[in-house]
Amino acid sequence: MALPIPKVSVKGGNVFETLISALVIVVAIGFLAFIVVRTGTGHLGSYPLRVRIADASGLMVGSDVRLGGTKIGSVTALWLDKGDYSAVVETLIRDDLALPVDSRASITTSTLGNPYLSLSPGRASEKARPDSEIGARRARRRS
Numbered sequence: 710m711a712l713p714i715p716k717v718s719v720k721g722g723n724v725f726e727t728l729i730s731a732l733v734i735v736v737a738i739g740f741l742a743f744i745v746v747r748t749g750t751g752h753l754g755s756y757p758l759r760v761r762i763a764d765a766s767g768l769m770v771g772s773d774v775r776l777g778g779t780k781i782g783s784v785t786a787l788w789l790d791k792g793d794y795s796a797v798v799e800t801l802i803r804d805d806l807a808l809p810v811d812s813r814a815s816i817t818t819s820t821l822g823n824p825y826l827s828l829s830p831g832r833a834s835e836k837a838r839p840d841s842e843i844g845a846r847r848a849r850r851r852s
Contacts, residue, residue, distance in 0.1 A: 754804035755782060758837060760814045760826065761844030765796035767824035768816055774800050774826045775817075781806055784826060797842075798826060807836035812843045 765787055774782035786799035802808070811831030818824050837843050 755801040756804050756839035757785070758782075758800050758802045758808070758839070759842040760798045760800060760828075761790070761795050761842060762798065762814050762816070763795055764816065765798055766816060767818070768796075768798065768826060769824075772823070772825050774802065774828065776806070776808075776828045776830065781828070795844075800826065808843060809833040810835045810837050810841070810843060812837070814844055 768784060768787060770784055770786060772784040773780050774784060782800050782802040784798055785801055788797050788799075789795075790797050798814075808828065809831040811833040813829045813831065815827050815829070816824050817827040
């Protein structure tokens with residue numbers, strides 16, 4: 710028994726359907742562009758920067774790094790410096806930003822309860838270079 714062959718029509722489509730389809734595609738592209746701009750993922754270049762803080766409670770790999778409430782990077786690693794017991798946070802920061810070497814960092818929690826690393830720029834004229842470190846080391850006590 711042979712399978713039936715469907716009849717295919719070469720008849721042109723409806724112009725209205727074509728216009729609606731084109732409009733849906735344009736809206737989808739516009740929505741994606743809006744999301745990329747608003748989430749800060751539109752920038753591709755970054756450089757590593759270490760941040761030393763006293764307490765990194767709640768921070769995890771993948772947490773946001775923000776400056777003025779705007780995402781400028783993400784946390785890539787966390788570890789404890791056994792010499793002075795401070796937390797060292799490895800981050801990737803957008804390469805179009807150069808932070809002063811005296812910038813400060815703190816852990817802040819968003820309204821949804823997600824902690825992120827908040828950076829406050831300092832006033833020094835010298836800028837932190839890639840693979841450098843910001844945040845003060847605590848002075849060691851002498852016994």
